[in-house]
Amino acid sequence: MSPDAKIRLDHVEKTYPGTKVPAVESLSLEVYEGEILVLVGPSGCGKSTTLRLINRMIEPTGGRIYLDDEDVTKVNADKLRRRIGYVIQQIGLFPHQTIAQNIATVPKMLGWDKAKVAERIDRLLTVVGLDPDTYRDRYPKELSGGQAQRVGVARALGADPEIMLMDEPFGAIDPITRDRLQNEFLSVQEDLRKTIVFVTHDIDEAIKMGDRIAILGDRSHIRQIDTPERILAFPVDDFVRDFIGEGSTLKGLHFETVDEHVTLEPYPTMHVGEDPTAAVARAREAGTDWVLLLDDQEHPTRWVPVSDLGGGSTVSSDSGSEVVAKVSLGATLFEALEQMLISEAAVSPVVREDGSFYGVVRLTHLNKAIRRARLEAREHYAQLEATS
Amino acid sequence: MSMTGAQGRIGYEGQEKDNPEPPPDPNTGSDATDAAPTEQPASWFLRAREMNLGLKLAPVAIALLGLGLFLYYRSLGLGTTAPSSQTSALEWSTKLWPQLTQHLTIAFWSTIIVVVIAIPLGIALTREPLRRYGPAFVSTANAGQALPAYGLLIIFLTLMGQGLTTVVVALAVYALLPVLRNTMVGLDGVDRGIIEAGRGMGMTRGQVLTRIELPLAVPVILAGIRVAMILNIGMATLAFLIGGGGLGVTISVGLKLQQNEVLLVGSTLVAIVALSFDWVGAVAEKYLRPRGV
Structure with a gap:
């Protein structure tokens, strides 16, 4: 195990009662401190289930879950969840509470004093790009979808958790707003350096958001887990190749910059x-x-x-x-x-x-850059195979 | 009027988002491109509802009805020109007033019993371990209401004998359904995403119930209580059948003696009571509805 694993799943299993085939089968996974790990896969592959196993919204039927080397498989699930930010596609803001009350949910449960909570609310609204004075006392129904998801993220950040779980957080938002929210979230993450597990079915979102991507197949089997560059440059099998689909080479160009390896030519x-x-x-x-x-x-x-x-x-x-x-x-x-x-x-x-x-x-x-990336990825995997 | 239809509609109304507050100021939103909730052009009916026209006009109508009854009562010439049977049947201090208080007592206690039983039962039947028994309970409560009220009173008469208590219990059984069903519908109607978010943030099941589910279900539950209350006020007119008193006594005397004046005073009094409490229920529904919903 690497020393900086913030979350570690050790042969975690989930079999629902009355079914024989497990929804998640012997999944081992490490999430490093400060990274965004994206779980991506076709629908029904168990990626959401996997996410919900981490905060025990779904109780595993086997295996262990560690946060910071602490075994949390059997600790009080409610208390565990207060340490973990949780953002879902439906957002789920409490409609009968103001934006401020929504954001204060976890800090209040943790018994923060009023002044600290109020200060925190304003901080977080600013972080997600909403003016505190305008939005603090509004009710969720007065917000647009994009604004509501900003509040959803602010609420998940409420008590400054080290870990965030995000289940298709931008899935129900129109493409233009989604793109903006993704960019804003990435720049917020640059400062906050939370450890994030992010679920999506959209490979492009995975490529954009992920420091690493885990491509999951049936029963949450990890087909490939790596940086987006390497996955694009070297899909390990047909399943991954099919999943990342057409244009993976072009997508790979997103990860090469003009100054890095490209020797520029003079021009008349x-x-x-x-x-x-x-x-x-x-x-x-x-x-x-x-x-x-x-x-x-x-x-x-x-x-x-x-x-x-x-x-x-x-x-x-x-x-x-x-x-x-x-x-x-x-x-x-x-x-x-x-x-x-x-x-x-x-x-x-x-x-x-x-x-x-x-x-x-x-x-x-x-052409050179892409071929070099592919070569490097291939060598990397050859080395992995040699050492294992 | 079909009760089922009416409650279905009320149950639905409680979850509906009417009375929209003004939409957010578009200039302050940072998402200029995504659509802010817009106001639908409202029909005259919706506009009237938004202005709470019914809520404001009802007390006036009730007061006019009361005034009319008062003037009619005065014009009867009780104790002077009216027949003595009429005078004695309509005497305020010995007949009408005690009957009115009895009537209200019956309606009050039966409604209280309904609330005390149906709401916790509705909560229990929407929790995981008991959830699957929900339909069975609703069917049973349905049967309770499908029985003719008269028949129900007689059944309880044979079980418990005459008196006020019997009436109260019988009516409580009769009016259990709307509150039970609305409690279940209201709790089930809370968006799963909201509950998921609450649980996901580490709220306990109890906290989710008391801080999220119940407040959000309040409008629907109140609608059920209002229906139960009105049912009980109406049904309390049958209490006299098994010696429970109430304004039904005056109505029955009017029928027996073929005194239309007595009949009219008795039934109008019941109508005023029913309308007043329905109005109180409507006001409660409006002001106890959680803000933001």
């Missing part, structure tokens, strides 16, 4: 007023049909075709066409690919923080 550039023949020569040498025109602050401004540079004509600031697509250093290769697809010269110019030209990303860079 020129400034306004510069001698075009030299520029044409550079372009010929580089084998491109375009020259990138930079302004006096080295910002890429226009794509000028080599054919426009013949005949000794000078280059003005309105030659060629405007540079509409560029990415910053540190952007993902996915963004670079998108810019590349709309770029005149079929390459993505990369700029530094101050906007000055740095280099370009070409398709071959993406």
Whole structure:
């Protein structure tokens, strides 16, 4: 067992009375401190059951559950749950209580004093992006779905639990709001560093939210558990491959950034007023049909075709066409690919923080990056197999 | 009127979210894109309900009815021009007033018994170990109400003899169903997600019951109590059959002596009592409904 496992399931089983086939069969799993572990799988695979075994909303029929090395399989379940934040798809705000009362639920049960609770409520509302003065005394029915789920998250954070369990928390929210809530939640998590187990059936949500992803098959069997990069680069079997579906390579581009392993290439550039023949020569040498025109602050401004540079004509600031697509250093290769697809010269110019030209990303860079990721993942699994 | 239909409707009404509070200020919401609850264009009927027109007009109507009865009573010329049988039947201090208090006593105690039995029973029958017996109990209570009230009174007469107690017990059995069923419907109607969230945060079963389920079920349970109360006030007019007194005595005298005046005064008095308590029930339903629901 690794030293930083916050939650550990040890051969946990759940067989419902009257059934022979277990819903969860001998599941062993570790969740590391401060990570988001996403449980993802087809419906009916037992991922929600697995989540609910952790806070004993469902009592396991076998195996042990440890939090911080403390065996909690038999401790008082109500007290256990007060230590664990719980967010569900239905949100389940108490409609007869104000937002403040809702958030105060667990702190009150734990006997916090009033001033501390009030302070905590305001803190949490701010954290989830709701103005305390506006929302404190409202009732849940006065909130939209997105606002309600923000309150749901704030309520789960109520007594500052170290562990959060989230069961499709954004599942019932429209796609645009969901995307925003996911981003906000990730930035909140960056500060809070809670240990989170997150259930979803949506592989894209899993890829986005997870530090690690566990892909579950029937009876909650773990088919593959790893970082999203590695799963995308190296699905271990057909089940996982089918589950992550089409476009896994493209999704993998989300995890490669422009500055990390991509060696950027220089590109023929020129400034306004510069001698075009030299520029044409550079372009010929580089084998491109375009020259990138930079302004006096080295910002890429226009794509000028080599054919426009013949005949000794000078280059003005309105030659060629405007540079509409560029990415910053540190952007993902996915963004670079998108810019590349709309770029005149079929390459993505990369700029530094101050906007000055740095280099370009070409398709071959993406190809190399993906192949390297796949190779690394394959080696990783080969090594795992060798050591086991 | 079919009681079943009426209670079904009341049970439903209790769970319905009427009286919407003003929707949130769209400018303050940080989710500009997701839809805030919007107000539906209301029909005149819904508008009237929103303004609680019924609630405000009912006391006026009841007061007018009372005033009419008072004037009619004065105009009868009791003790002077009226026949002596009428005078004695309608005497306030020895007949009408004692009958009225008796009537209210019967209705009050039978309703109390109903509440004391049906609500805990309804709670028990919606808890896990007893849940599966729920339908059986509701059927039994259904049978209790399906029996003619007259027959029920006679059965209890043979079991317990004459008197006020017998009447109270018989009526309690008769009116058990609406409260029992509404308690169960109200508790079952609480969104499972809300209970799940409560349990998931570490509330005990008892805390979930007292802090979430019961408060949320209050409107439905109150609707049931209101029905039971009105049933009991109506049924208490039959109490005289087994020596339980009540305003039924005056009505029966009016029928026997073929004195329409007596009949009219007696039945109007019962109507005023029933309407008044129904109004009290409606007010209670409105103001005891948890805020935010």
